[in-house]
Amino acid sequence: MLPQKFLSDLEVAIGVKAMITNQDDIAPYMIEQRGRFIGQTSLVVTPATTQEVSDIVKLCAEHSIGIVPQGGHTGLVSGGIPFAGDNAIVLSTSRLNKIRTIDPTNNTMVVESGCILQTIQEHAAQHDRLFPLSLGAEGSCQIGGNIATNAGGINVIRYGNTRQLVLGLEVVTPTGEIWNGLRALQKDNTGYDLKQLYIGSEGTLGIITAAVLQLFPKPKEQQTAVLAIKELEDALPLLNLAQSMLGDALTSFELLPRIGIDFSLKHGQGVVDPIEGQYDWYILMEASVAITHSNLKDLFQNYLETAFEKNWVQDGVLAQNKSQSDSFWLLRENITLCQKPEGGSIKHDISVPVSSVPAFIKTANEAVRKMIPGIRPHPFGHLGDGNIHYNLSQPIDMNKEDYLNHWEEVNRIVHDIVHSFNGSISAEHGIGRVKRDENQYYKSAVEMQLMQNIKTALDPKGIMNPGKLIPVS
Amino acid sequence: MLPQKFLSDLEVAIGVKAMITNQDDIAPYMIEQRGRFIGQTSLVVTPATTQEVSDIVKLCAEHSIGIVPQGGHTGLVSGGIPFAGDNAIVLSTSRLNKIRTIDPTNNTMVVESGCILQTIQEHAAQHDRLFPLSLGAEGSCQIGGNIATNAGGINVIRYGNTRQLVLGLEVVTPTGEIWNGLRALQKDNTGYDLKQLYIGSEGTLGIITAAVLQLFPKPKEQQTAVLAIKELEDALPLLNLAQSMLGDALTSFELLPRIGIDFSLKHGQGVVDPIEGQYDWYILMEASVAITHSNLKDLFQNYLETAFEKNWVQDGVLAQNKSQSDSFWLLRENITLCQKPEGGSIKHDISVPVSSVPAFIKTANEAVRKMIPGIRPHPFGHLGDGNIHYNLSQPIDMNKEDYLNHWEEVNRIVHDIVHSFNGSISAEHGIGRVKRDENQYYKSAVEMQLMQNIKTALDPKGIMNPGKLIPVS
Structure with missing residues (x-):
């Protein structure tokens, strides 16, 4: 329950139109994409100017009311919703859109x-x-x-x-x-x-x-290719070769496992297998340059020839036109969606040094298979950044709920391995509420204390997104 | 005077060989390149391991003794020396060199x-x-x-x-x-x-x-050119054209004024005028790529042709070999050195948005010429980053000391103009002790307070490089 004085002062500051108090209207702000948690609040505010944001925060500080900022509401770690007991409102930035x-x-x-x-x-x-x-x-x-x-x-x-x-x-x-x-x-x-x-x-x-x-x-020319590789280890010299032969033109270097292509072919709309035959691993790569009349295509072809000569690539196809390159990217975009029909998926968003990616995947695959026989590892993503979405589809004959009950246990095994490679348990999705405690488990006490000191110094009342990222002390 | 207990505990922790206490041996650590200030301390420590650094800091914290970290001692804002009254020692990182x-x-x-x-x-x-x-x-x-x-x-x-x-x-x-x-x-x-x-x-x-x-x-091919331009404003479309025609290959885009070339020819060793005739402004630019068999030279030549067609360039020369490109860079490197024989130089290290560089230089030149007739503005540097070393050589017939007495007054005029362009009064040299108060003058109270809060949160005893960057409260 928010104090009446707070609500009436707020109304003076930002107007009633910028205050959503009806639970039906609040609901869309509370339900997240992955749906692991549902938020709870009695007020969503939608300021349209920086001054209005300032007015809101001042009133919240005065009344010690928490504020959860929310943008497009597409986060994956429950960082944008208030939890029951947080005594927090949501501040949507949607109208700050100039x-x-x-x-x-x-x-x-x-x-x-x-x-x-x-x-x-x-x-x-x-x-x-x-x-x-x-x-x-x-x-x-x-x-x-x-x-x-x-x-x-x-x-x-x-x-x-x-x-x-x-x-x-x-x-x-x-x-x-x-x-x-x-x-x-x-x-x-x-x-x-x-x-x-x-x-x-x-x-x-x-x-x-x-x-x-x-x-x-703005890029003026680009080249896109899908390459099939036999051994995951071959991806590393392939990447380094791209860095030296294509230089800064290299803009994407994504890893796709065969199982991901199978899922996409089975469940995706309009997905085609880019390469005849089946290989364990595929690389989707793109290069682009801001200049016209570049020799990018020649460079890319030279690169592919060298990669074949070195035997790092088994087969490969260079997109001949925009629609073919779009179809390669469609494959990549379907990867996450097409895991859903295959049942439960335990997800990780990890990074390790690029040079450790193959070793990480092998070690992790072995460990999770030992724990749950029949589990289907499905590592994919930004190999060029050392960032792998290490997703694990359930065994075919297992009950989904039974499988998902292993979530935290599996997280721990995978994250222990990430930690042993000096990696990150959240490469790009952040910590939010979902990974808060797991993060604290792996961070050093020194680092947690430094973060806590900064939080306390800048937000002494602890009203900003309470309970996210930093444990409540 | 350092407490005896501190010194004896320190000796146990890091050994007497890592402690310099003789003033003759300390002197080189106290004298800076620009020589505006001379530091003062009774102890320089030279730890060889992180653990030793930790031991030193713990003892300093215990005794509330300040620590000034010092690296290669090449800074330009007196950030690496203790001032009299600081009660601080110097920690040289020279032996942490693995x-x-x-x-x-x-x-x-x-x-x-x-x-x-x-x-x-x-x-x-x-x-x-x-x-x-x-x-x-x-x-x-x-x-x-x-x-x-x-x-x-x-x-x-x-x-x-x-x-x-x-x-x-x-x-x-x-x-x-x-x-x-x-x-x-x-x-x-x-x-x-x-x-x-x-x-x-x-x-x-x-x-x-x-x-x-x-x-x-590692770059495998590079191209270097000097271009003469008539109007400073022409440098902007020239830069944008380079960004779109050379893309990421562009690695340097430096501005040289005619007066700088004159000084270098007069006082420098082995400096040659790269272009026949005299122009107000010159651009030294370099492009490089990590790939072999690139078409960088063609691209660069196309770029120069387009620039000539647009009439943005009056004359230009593309280095034909390494020794010619070295001679272009020699010109650039002599710019600072060769100001010295011309008498006093009041220096600024400023940045503004790239698009504001010509307007900044014009406005500032006008203002300083009005204040000190005969003053010789000598703006040069990293135009591609919006970072200009706005140096001002004294009028030919003025007494050096009289001129340098205007330092702060001139700073204020120039920095006011920088501020009006939403620029920075220290683009790359930092704040240290020299610019501390000037910085505080221009930063907003909100920003100074945020910085102070962080400083207090992480260094509650205020022992780390006291008096630098952040005003002592």
Whole structure:
């Protein structure tokens, strides 16, 4: 129950239209994509300006009411919903959706946090620029959420994570002050780089209201290929060869297992097998350049020839046109969807050094097979970044619920192996509520304490996204 | 005067050989390159292991003694020396100089903070990799100092600042604990990105003892050119054209004024004028690719042809061989040195959005000429990053000391203009002691408070590099 004084002051500050109190209207903000938890709150606010965000936060601070910032609501770790007992409201950034400015000469644009990622991509393209962040949810996720979770996606190998694409931020702090850090500078060594602290902090240190984004020249030519490999180990020299023969043109280097292709062929719409015959592993790779009249196709063909000569590739196909390259990507995009009809899937979003990916997959496969005979490992994803979505489909003849009951046990085995490779148990999805305790189990006490000290210093009342990422002390 | 108990405990921990107490031996650690200040201390310690650093910090914390970390001692803002009254010792990282490991497949290496930058570059090259950080002091600066100051240099336009080249850190915190954040991962979203806080914090939050560095494929082909332009404004479309016609191959885009070339020809050793005739402004640009058999030369020539057609370039020369490209770079490297014989120089290290560089230079030139008639503006540097070393040589007939007495007054005028362009008063050199108060003048109260809160949270006793970057409260 929120205090009446709080509600009436809020109404004065932002107006009743920006306050959702009816549970039917609140429901969509509470139900997540993966549906593991359902949020609970009595108020969702939808401010339209940074000043309104500031007003809301000041009132919440005064009344010690928690605030859960929510963007496009596409997160996978329950970071964007309040849990029962949190005494928290939801602040939706959906109406903070203006593209403020674009400066193509400086390769920057200033956007509010509620802008949809795809809208930003399109706006940049209209000015012959690329905003390279690209991921499955781009049609509905918001840039504020991308920044708060340091989203990854399919172009990281070339352009980096969201962190590398943000030059400046505007943030409302947990005391309701507005920090204007909207600098459009490539270089600025005038103190602690505060924006870095907010990027990836999952709403626990403040609310991102706007950002300066880094743009790039728009790619003019690209090449896409699917390669079949026999041994997973061969993917490493193949990647290094691509890095030296294609240089910065390499933008994607994705791993697909045969089982993923089988699932996609069986359950996907319009999916075709790109290569005749069956191989254990496939690489989907793409290279692109911002220049016209490049020799990218020749370079790519030389690369493939060298890879064949070295015997690192068994078979391969270079897309001859846009529709063929689209069909390769369709295969990749169907990978997650097409696991669903195969029953329960225990998921991991891990990273290890790129050089350790094959060893990690082998060790983990062996361990989980030993634990649950018949389990079907389905590792796929961003091999070029060392980031594998290590998903495990249930044995064919097992009851789904029985299988999913092993979730935490399996997590522990897989994460122990990740830890032994000095890896990360959350490469791109973040921690939220789902992985909070698991994260604490693996982080050193020194690191947890440093994080806690920062949290306490910046959010002394603990009102920002309570219970997420940082354990409640 | 340091307490006897502190000194005897320290001797037990690190041995007398790692303690320099003789003022003659201490002197080199106190005298800086630019010589604006001379440091003062009674003890320099030279630990050889992270554990020794930890032991030292614990003893300093116990006795509330300040610690000034010092690397290669090449900084320009007096960030690496203790001032009289600081009650601080110097911790030199020179003996923490091991390259721990290199993993060419993962494109990473792990180095201790006292490693010389050039040693790191050479070690990477031996493994057919590039560590792209490159700057004037590379023969003596240490990577720990580069990281603590987020050094820039000549390849930022392509590879980013030091921040973008660091994947993980090992840090001794102000309480003497060792934080092992030596992760060699491209993606890791498991909490606040603590390393970002230490990068660029100038030793005020802890002591960096080791780092995981990002390597790149070694460039195999490169092209270097000097172009003469008539109007400074033409540099902007010229840069954008390079970005779209050369793409990621563009690695340097440096601005040189005619006065700089004149100074270099007059005072430099072996400097030649690259282009017949005299023009107001010159661009030194370089492009490189990691691949062999590229068509970089054709691309570069197409680029130059287009630039001529557009009338953005008056004249230009593409280096025909290594020795010609070296001579172009010699011109650039002589720029700072050859200002010295021309008398006093009031210096600024500023950045603005790239699109504002011409307007900034025009506005600033006008303002300083109005203030000191005959003053000789000499703006040069990393135009591609919006980072201009806005140096001002004295009027020919003025007394040097009289001129330099205007330093702060001129700073204020120039920095006010920088501020009006939403720029930075320290693009790559940092704040240290020299710019501390000036920085505080321009930063918002909100930002200063956030920085202060973080400093207090992580260094409650205020022993880490006291008085630098953050005002002593």
